[in-house]
Amino acid sequence: xxxxxxxxxxxxxxxxRPAAERAGTAERVADTLRARISEGAFPPGSRxxxxxxxxxxxxxxxxxxxxxxxxxxxxxxxxxxxxxxxxRVPTDADVEDIHRTRRLVESAALRGLGRPPxxxxxxxxxxxxxxxAALNDDWPAVSTANIRxxxxxxxxxxxxxxxxLMRGVLAELRLALHPVADARALHEPYLAGNREILAxxxxxxxxxxxxxxxxxxxxxxxQVTAARARHRPPSPAD
Numbered sequence: 449x450x451x452x453x454x455x456x457x458x459x460x461x462x463x464x465r466p467a468a469e470r471a472g473t474a475e476r477v478a479d480t481l482r483a484r485i486s487e488g489a490f491p492p493g494s495r496x497x498x499x500x501x502x503x504x505x506x507x508x509x510x511x512x513x514x515x516x517x518x519x520x521x522x523x524x525x526x527x528x529x530x531x532x533x534x535x536r537v538p539t540d541a542d543v544e545d546i547h548r549t550r551r552l553v554e555s556a557a558l559r560g561l562g563r564p565p566x567x568x569x570x571x572x573x574x575x576x577x578x579x580x581a582a583l584n585d586d587w588p589a590v591s592t593a594n595i596r597x598x599x600x601x602x603x604x605x606x607x608x609x610x611x612x613l614m615r616g617v618l619a620e621l622r623l624a625l626h627p628v629a630d631a632r633a634l635h636e637p638y639l640a641g642n643r644e645i646l647a648x649x650x651x652x653x654x655x656x657x658x659x660x661x662x663x664x665x666x667x668x669x670x671q672v673t674a675a676r677a678r679h680r681p682p683s684p685a686d
Contacts (some may be wrong), residue, residue, distance in 0.1 A: 467652040474514035476636070477507055479615075481515060485524055485535065485594050486619040492626050496525070505539055522616040525624070538624040543676065546621050547669040553614060554598060555658060557605040564652030570600030570647050574679070587631035594635060595622065597642045601661075622670075629673045 478566040481501070484490055502512045517527040526536050538546075564616050578593030595618045602614045628634050648657035 473507065473511050474518065477505055477511060477515035478518040480505060481519060482522070482524065482615055482619050485519075486595055486615070486622050488588050488612045488622060488626070490535045490597065492535050492623045494535045495531075496533045496535065498532075522619075524616065524619055536620075536623065539621055540673075540676065543618065543624050544674060545670075546617055546624065547665065549613075549617050550598075550621075551665050553610060553617075553664075554602055556662060557602045557610070558654055558658045558661060559656050560605055564649075564654070566604060566649050568646065568649055570603060571597060571642075571649070574600055575639075575646050577644050578642065582636065582639055585632075587635050590639070591622065591625070591631065594614075594638045602646070624676070625672065626670075628678075630675075634671065634675055637671070638664075641667070 479492075481496075490496065498509055498512055502509055505512070514530075516525055516527070520527055520533075523542070524536055525533050525588070527533050574593050574597035578590050578597065581587070581589035581593055591630050598618060599611070603611055625634065635644055642661070645664065647662045648654075648660055
């Protein structure tokens with residue numbers, strides 16, 4: 449029974465909604481928070497207040513906690529006992545693992561493409577948005593467009609599971625890039641790389657697109673690693 453004495457269906461929690469419904473809502477809330485992390489709205493190390501986030505999204509505390517648990521499993525958040533939930537601060541080992549995962553998934557997505565033409569609308573939109581943002585000197589928006597480009601690239605595989613995996617991986621990458629102060633130097637080279645990959649796919653040359661992607665990921669890995677090293681705070685012993 450609920451607080452009013454009304455019998456409840458099995459699996460119905462104290463807030464009166466079936467568990468399956470609440471779980472679906474938690475997944476949608478997690479999607480929203482993941483997107484905001486990817487867009488740089490929550491920097492690494494920031495505390496997510498249940499009151500503020502729940503009020504902003506208009507969801508119950510129980511639903512929000514379930515969403516937080518989902519994102520903890522994705523390594524985007526951490527829960528600290530008696531302190532709350534915080535956006536995770538990626539380590540250098542995380543950066544290495546992110547790039548290994550990107551190479552495995554993104555290259556496989558291109559390698560598995562069938563015969564052209566390919567559905568490139570999402571890639572085109574991301575390239576155009578990134579180039580427009582660069583003209584406006586909006587480098588955070590360039591970064592967001594770059595993430596959208598690679599999500600659209602993986603989406604060519606037609607796998608909802610792979611799409612979900614990459615949303616988390618690229619959100620982690622955005623967190624890893626946060627300490628880098630010179631956003632233009634970091635993101636500007638990706639504009640040309642994305643345009644080249646798009647052109648190869650538009651020409652139906654899957655093999656050329658994969659070669660360009662391999663070079664792109666090598667360059668990205670080297671650049672991100674070097675940029676994080678340059679912007680790493682000095683240790684107390686330094």
